[in-house]
Amino acid sequence: MVDFDPYxxxxxxxxxxxxxxxxxxxxxxxxxxYKTSGVLNFAQGPLLLFAALTYxxxxxxxIAAPVALVIVFATMALxxxxxxxxxxxxxxxxxxxxxxxxxxxxxxxxEGVAQLMWGAQVHGLDIGxxxxxxxxxxxxxxxxxxFAAAVASAMVAALIAFFQYTRVxxxxxxxxxxxxAAGAIGLRLPLILATAWIAAGFTAVVAGLLWxxxxxxxxxxxxxxxxxxxxxxxxxxxxxxxxxVGGLIVGASEKLAEVYFGPFFGxxxxxxxxxxxxxxxxxVRPAGLFGxxxxxxx
Amino acid sequence: MRxxxxxxxxxxxxxxxxxxxxxAPVLGTDYLFEAILxxxxxxxxxxxxxxxxxxxxxxxxxxxxxxxxxxAYAAFNLNLRVAGLPLPVTILSAGAxxxxxxxxxxxxxxxxxxxxxxxxxLAAQFFVxxxxxxxxxxxxxxNSGVIDAPELRVAGFGFTTPLGRxxxxxxxxxxxxxxxxxxxxxxxxxxxxxxxxxxxxxxIIGVPVLRAKLVAFATSSFIIGVAGVLWAFAYLRxxxxxxxxxxxxxxxxxxxxxxxxxxxxxxxxxxALIVVLPLLLSRLSAALFGGGIDSGSLDMIQRIFLGVLIxxxxxxxxxxxxxxxxxxxxxxxxxxxxxxxxxxx
Numbered sequence: 172m173v174d175f176d177p178y179x180x181x182x183x184x185x186x187x188x189x190x191x192x193x194x195x196x197x198x199x200x201x202x203x204x205y206k207t208s209g210v211l212n213f214a215q216g217p218l219l220l221f222a223a224l225t226y227x228x229x230x231x232x233x234i235a236a237p238v239a240l241v242i243v244f245a246t247m248a249l250x251x252x253x254x255x256x257x258x259x260x261x262x263x264x265x266x267x268x269x270x271x272x273x274x275x276x277x278x279x280x281x282e283g284v285a286q287l288m289w290g291a292q293v294h295g296l297d298i299g300x301x302x303x304x305x306x307x308x309x310x311x312x313x314x315x316x317x318f319a320a321a322v323a324s325a326m327v328a329a330l331i332a333f334f335q336y337t338r339v340x341x342x343x344x345x346x347x348x349x350x351x352a353a354g355a356i357g358l359r360l361p362l363i364l365a366t367a368w369i370a371a372g373f374t375a376v377v378a379g380l381l382w383x384x385x386x387x388x389x390x391x392x393x394x395x396x397x398x399x400x401x402x403x404x405x406x407x408x409x410x411x412x413x414x415x416v417g418g419l420i421v422g423a424s425e426k427l428a429e430v431y432f433g434p435f436f437g438x439x440x441x442x443x444x445x446x447x448x449x450x451x452x453x454x455v456r457p458a459g460l461f462g463x464x465x466x467x468x469x
Numbered sequence: 470m471r472x473x474x475x476x477x478x479x480x481x482x483x484x485x486x487x488x489x490x491x492x493a494p495v496l497g498t499d500y501l502f503e504a505i506l507x508x509x510x511x512x513x514x515x516x517x518x519x520x521x522x523x524x525x526x527x528x529x530x531x532x533x534x535x536x537x538x539x540x541a542y543a544a545f546n547l548n549l550r551v552a553g554l555p556l557p558v559t560i561l562s563a564g565a566x567x568x569x570x571x572x573x574x575x576x577x578x579x580x581x582x583x584x585x586x587x588x589x590x591l592a593a594q595f596f597v598x599x600x601x602x603x604x605x606x607x608x609x610x611x612n613s614g615v616i617d618a619p620e621l622r623v624a625g626f627g628f629t630t631p632l633g634r635x636x637x638x639x640x641x642x643x644x645x646x647x648x649x650x651x652x653x654x655x656x657x658x659x660x661x662x663x664x665x666x667x668x669x670x671x672x673i674i675g676v677p678v679l680r681a682k683l684v685a686f687a688t689s690s691f692i693i694g695v696a697g698v699l700w701a702f703a704y705l706r707x708x709x710x711x712x713x714x715x716x717x718x719x720x721x722x723x724x725x726x727x728x729x730x731x732x733x734x735x736x737x738x739x740x741a742l743i744v745v746l747p748l749l750l751s752r753l754s755a756a757l758f759g760g761g762i763d764s765g766s767l768d769m770i771q772r773i774f775l776g777v778l779i780x781x782x783x784x785x786x787x788x789x790x791x792x793x794x795x796x797x798x799x800x801x802x803x804x805x806x807x808x809x810x811x812x813x814x
Contacts, residue, residue, distance in 0.1 A: 211584045261784045268529055269783055272726055276779030283773035291765050400588045442599050446592035457580045
C-alpha cells in the first residue's frame with residue numbers, strides 16, 4: 172500500500188460523510204412512511220425519479236424554475252394522496268409484507284408512468300451550484316456536497332419542527348405510536364396517512380433534484396433506493412435520526428473501503444459494501460441502531 | 470371423506486403432466502418451445518424454489534436471481550473443469566453449490582426478521598453479480614462474464630433440438646417439483662409453515678426454528694440453482710451476469726405473488742401469466758396501433774401493466790391465481806353436480 176496520507180484520509184472521509192448525507196436524504200422519505208403506516212415503501216426511488224423528471228421536463232419546456240418547482244410540489248402532493256387512496260387504503264390492516272410487495276408493484280407503475288410521460292432520455296439538471304472542489308485547510312471539499320448537506324439539515328430541521336410543534340405533527344406522532352388508540356380518540360387516520368405520503372413526496376422532490384443534479388436525470392435515479400436501503404436497516408426503519416447517522420456511517424465506510432480495500436478486489440465494491448456493513452451492525456442490533464425493538468407476545 | 474364418483478386430487482395434475490409430454494411433439498412449434506415453454510418451465514421451477522422460502526417459511530428474499538446465476542455459473546465451471554462429469558451430476562452439484570451459498574446468505578435470518586431480512590437478502594444479489602463480473606475465472610476469461618452453455622447430453626444422447634431441450638427441462642422440473650411437493654407435506658415442510666405462522670409460538674412448542682429456516686434457505690436455493698442451470702443451458706444457452714439482475718429477482722417474486730403464496734401449482738400459473746403477458750401486450754399493441762408505439766414506450770406500458778397487476782392481485786385476490794382457479798373449478802363442479810343429479814339436493 173502507498174504511504175498513509177492523513178490529508179488524503181480526511182478528504183476521503185469528508186467526501187464519504189457528505190455523500191452519506193445524500194443517502195440520508197433519500198432514507199428520510201422511507202422513514203416518514205414507515206413511521207405512520209408501517210410500510211417499507213420501495214416506490215420512494217421511482218417517486219424521486221418522477222419528481223426530478225417532471226421538474227426537468229417543465230424547465231425544458233420554458234417554464235421558470237420557481238414556477239416549475241411549485242408545480243412539482245403540487246404534483247407530488249397529488250401523487251401521494253392518490254397512492255394512499257388507491258393502494259394503501261384497500262390494503263389497510265393487511266400484513267406489512269403484503270404492503271411491501273404492493274409498493275414493489277407501485278414502483279413499477281411510477282417508473283413506467285414517469286418515463287412514458289416524459290421520455291426515457293437523459294436530462295442534464297443545473298441547480299446553480301457547481302460540483303467543483305475547493306480547499307479547506309488543505310482538504311478538498313465539493314461545494315455541491317456542502318450545499319446538499321445544508322439543504323438536508325434545513326429539511327430535517329423543518330421536519331422536526333413540524334413533528335414537535337404543530338398540531339398535525341402531534342397527531343402524526345400519535346398515529347405512529349399507536350394507530351388504534353389514535354383512531355379511538357378521533358384522530359383522522361386517513362388524513363394523517365395522506366399527510367405522510369405528501370411529506371414523503373416533498374422529500375422525494377428535494378432528494379430527486381439534488382441526486383438529479385449529480386447523476387443526470389435518468390432511469391438510474393430510481394435505483395438510489397438501493398443505496399438508501401442499507402442506510403435504513405442500519406439506522407432503523409422508524410428513526411429520522413437513524414437515517415442520518417446511518418447515512419453518515421454508510422457513506423464514510425463505503426468511500427474509505429473503496430479507496431483503501433477496493434484495489435485488492437479489483438474495485439467496484441461500493442455496490443455491496445454498504446450491505447455488508449449494515450449486516451454486521453444488524454447482527455448485533457437486529458432492529459438497527461435507533462429502531463424500535465418489537466416485543467413479541469404469543 | 471371423498472365422495473364416490475369424485476375424481477382424486479392428483480388426477481388433474483397427472484392429466485396436465487401427460488398432456489405436457491404427449492401433446493408437445495404434435496402441437497409444439499419451435500417458437501412455442503423457445504419463446505414460451507422453456508422460459509416458462511425454468512421460471513416456474515425458480516418460483517417453486519422461492520415459494521418454499523417466501524410462501525411456506527415466510528422469509529422474503531429479493532435475491533433469487535443471484536441463485537439462478539450461481540446455479541448457471543457453477544454448472545458451467547463444473548462442466549468445464551471436471552472432465553467426464555455426467556450432466557445429471559453436474560446439475561445436482563450446481564444445485565448443491567447454490568444451496569451452500571444460500572445457507573451462508575440465510576444465516577442473517579436467524580437474527581433478522583421481516584423487512585430487515587428482505588433488505589439483507591439484497592446483499593446476495595449485489596455481491597454475486599459483482600463477483601461474476603469482476604473475476605474472469607468464473608466465466609473462463611470470457612468478455613464481461615458471458616458464458617456459452619455446452620450441449621445437453623446424457624449418456625451419449627443429445628437434447629439439442631428445441632423439442633429435446635423441452636423434454637429435458639420438463640423432466641427436471643417435474644422431478645424437482647415432486648420433491649418440493651413432498652417436502653411441504655412431511656415434517657420439514659410443516660416446520661416451515663409453523664415458522665411462518667408464528668415464529669415465537671413455534672419455538673415454544675418445540676419446532677426447531679433455526680434448523681427449519683436454514684433447511685428452507687438450502688432447499689430453496691438448491692431448486693433455484695437448478696432452475697438457473699436450465700435457464701442458461703436449455704433456454705438461453707448464452708448468458709451474462711447482467712441477465713441475473715434485480716429485475717429478474719422481482720420477476721420471480723411477482724410470479725409467486727400472482728400465482729399464490731404457498732401453493733406449488735400457483736408458481737406454474739404465475740409463471741405462465743408473467744411469461745405470456747409481455748408477448749400478448751406487444752401483439753395487442755401491434756394489432757391496435759399497427760406498430761405506432763415504439764419499443765421503449767411498450768416497455769414502459771408493460772411495466773405499468775405488471776405493477777397494476779401485482780397491486781390488483783394483492784388487493785383483490787391475495788391467494789393468487791391458484792385460489793382463483795380453485796374457486797372457478799369449484800363453482801363449475803358444483804353446477805355440474807346440480808345439473809346431473811337434481812335429486813341430490
